[in-house]
Amino acid sequence: MAREYACKKCKAITIGKVCPICKSTELSPNWSGIILIFDAEKSLIATTLDIKKAHKYALKVA
Numbered sequence: 078m079a080r081e082y083a084c085k086k087c088k089a090i091t092i093g094k095v096c097p098i099c100k101s102t103e104l105s106p107n108w109s110g111i112i113l114i115f116d117a118e119k120s121l122i123a124t125t126l127d128i129k130k131a132h133k134y135a136l137k138v139a
């Protein structure tokens with residue numbers, strides 16, 4: 078299974094080397110918790126965490 082990384086800036090989870098959301102290359106293999114955002118505009122969690130795009134995010138990124 079491919080190792081997943083979390084972006085240090087926006088916490089998006091990716092298996093690539095570049096964050097698909099903010100295009101940052103500052104990715105960390107040390108993260109925990111997963112939040113799935115399907116509709117960022119209607120989601121209270123997304124608003125609270127300042128998430129603007131539907132994606133899979135980490136709760137904590139080290």
Ligand SMILES: [Zn+2]
Pocket residue numbers: 084085086087088089096097098099100101
């Ligand atoms: Zn990012």
